[in-house]
Amino acid sequence: MPYEIALLPGDGIGVEVVDATLPLLEDAADRHGFSVETTRYDWGSERYLTEGAMMPDDAIETLEPFDAILLGAVGHPEIPDHVTLRGMMLPIRKSFDQQVCKRPSVLFEGVESPLRGYGGGDIDFVVFRENTEGEYADIGGHEHRGYDHEVAIQTAVYTRQGTEAIVRAAFEAATEREGYLTNVTKSNAQAYGMVFWDQIVEEVAEEYPDVEVERLLVDAASMDLVRRPDEFDVIVASNLFGDILTDIGAIVSGSMGLAPSANINVEGHSPSMFEPVHGSAPDITGQGVANPLATVLSVSMLYDHLGEATAATDLWDAVAAQLADGTAPRTPDLGGDAGTEAVVADLRDRF
């Protein structure tokens, strides 16, 4: 039986990187003796502009039977970002209970960090970002618009189940890595939600006596990800904090174009979704220069999730080998002048 994978290229360079990556997704399957069937859904901002919605009403039912979803990017210069995000990416994460967002930051050999003194392999950490609640909870309101007493309220939500799920996933990862976990919080200022968050971390920590836990306020964590990124291993953070910290992680590791992510349904009752961390990048859309490697690495994470570990490792290693080779084509974000297609063609030769 082939794996059924839904493709949601979305907007801007999301379409370019997903289209470019498809041959590699198929190569990996062919070489490892399994098959994939992809189904593409052209949902996103163009659909919103013509039909008034990013996705059809039955989108979630349509996606439910798939084994996994590969998403490109969401965002359009003519549509407010909260409309595009709330119209596609967030409903998928929430409807499929993709509570665990896993985002590795790796400084690959051959890639230059903007930080002085860091070389290949020096940065290697993974952020476990809570993915369906926290500051992204769709709870609040906006009233008395246009009047002096106009008010907007946005409420963060931290459930015991949701917080335990992300914290436990992070501890599990720490046991398989260096045994060192950083809890990112803001409990000095947020005395309900974040104090509760810290309490859950402390409770779960008792189940993992071999994992050393450090607690950092999010402002200190942001500073330290620039000052001493080599010292981090596993980071656990709320939805918004995790989103911000992973952009820092991507950029100190060389480029947003190298940062993959996985949105995991831990219980396995619904599909998980894999996507590059970057957005739709309207400034370079249509130029053919988007870096496809974050999407290739996301496919590696997808195959790992499906249990195809050797295919996952081969894809990851091919990216690492390409980046380590100073003569290989590179997109402009990495200081090169090659296009998306040339990078993928080179990768297929190495694979």
Ligand code: GGG
């Ligand atoms: N590749 C997915 C994408 O378009 N990300 C841009 C974005 O706005 N992400 C926000 C988030 O991950 O919460």
